[in-house]
Amino acid sequence: MKLDVAMFEGHHVNRAAADRRCATLTTRRSVKKEYQAAWLVNAVRCVDLTTLAGDDTAGRVKRLCAKARQPIAPHIEAGLGLKPGALTVGAVCVYPTMVPHAVKALEGSNIPVASVATGFPAGLMPLHLRLEEIRWAVAQGAAEIDIVINRELALTGNWQGLHDEITAMRAACGDAHMKAILATGELETLNTVYAASMVAMQAGADFIKTSTGKESVNATLPVSLVMIRALRDYGALTGHPIGFKPAGGMKQAKEALAWQILMKEELGRDWLNPDLFRFGASSMLGDIERQLEHHVTGRYAASSRHALA
Structure with a gap:
């Protein structure tokens, strides 16, 4: 859709209220025993298993893809009553040059x-190089593209410029799904996070x-709350429903529970x-x-008993 600043200008985020809401999110309720196990299994389904390191190799990507196919050990699957191979992660995320290796390893x-x-x-x-990188990754077999926004445009309030760039990226993705990374840790205020979220969605x-x-x-619950709102x-x-992806810094299972509780309470099942x-x-x-x-x-x-991603 065209840029509509009325959808976000004048919307001010109450940071104290956002912090308070998130601080009590996991203290007011908890999930235990088989219910917690079910929520954790669901979290596995929603993981984008990722390697974005400068020393990535074809071998590392192949191991990552093996973990994506078999994210939990067979004896744990059996103990949970899951069919062998029924549980996989949501996607594998890599750099563009690693896409062909991942596509081959995940075939079928x-x-x-x-x-x-x-x-x-x-x-x-430069924008033309960013667009060409998208087209190249899609041509190599990427079904999803995680783009990063130009933070300068958001920080200076150049919403039309940001909208135009993301629109061009959306067109370059073709049939591939596009995830817009806002880099919220560099956007300074929650008001800017809300506005950038709206512009990204308006741009496709x-x-x-x-x-x-x-x-x-990286990902924090207050920032996630603002984006979810x-x-x-x-x-x-x-x-039109739009998806959400928190990323960066999440290392513990309890964090998977916290974000799922946030999603269910704010947006539903x-x-x-x-x-x-x-x-x-x-x-x-x-x-x-x-x-x-x-x-x-x-x-x-x-930890050494479990296969590394």
């Missing part, structure tokens, strides 16, 4: 390959995503499915597997 699995693009993580390449983003994982501050407002005004909700994480999967093994066996395993 129905697990999509996501690629970061547009000069990730800074996003400061299928998902909005908190962070690249490379900022000093933007999702809810946008959906109420347009009737539909946003607990991988078509509308993803976690950008890798190390968190290891802790989820340990917690599920404890549920099945009554014992915590050493």
Whole structure:
């Protein structure tokens, strides 16, 4: 849709209220025993298993994809009553040059390959090169593209410029889903986060995503709450559901529970499915597997007992 500043200008975020809401989110209720196990299994379904390191190799991506196909050990699957191979992650996320390796390793699995693009993580390449990187990744087989916005445009309030860039990126993605990374740790205020979320959705983003994982501050519950409220407002005004992806810094299973509780309370059950909700994480999967093994066996395993992503 065209840029409509009336959808976000004049909307001010009460930071104290947002902090208070998130501080009590997991203290007012909890899930235990088989219910907690069920929530953790659902979290596995929503993980974008990720490697975005400078020393990535074809071998590392192949191992990541093996973990994506078999995210928890077979004896834990059996203990939970899951069919062998029924549980997989939501997607595998890699750099563009690693896309062909991931596509080959995941052949026949129905697990999509996501690629970061547009000069990730800074996003400061010339626009025509950012668009070409998107097209190249899609041509290599990426079904999802995680783009990064130009933070300068958001910080200076150049909403038309930001809208135009994201619209061009959406067109370059073609049939691939586009996740817009806002890099919220660099946007300074929650008001800017809300506005940037709205602009990204107006420009055609299928998902909005908190962070690249490379900022000093990544996904936090208050920032996520503001983005989710933007999702809810946008959906109420347009009737079009948009997905959400927190990413960066999430390492423990209890964080997977917290974000799922936030999604269910703010948006409802539909946003607990991988078509509308993803976690950008890798190390968190290891802790989820340990917690599920404890549920099945009554014992915590050493981290070394679980295959690394």
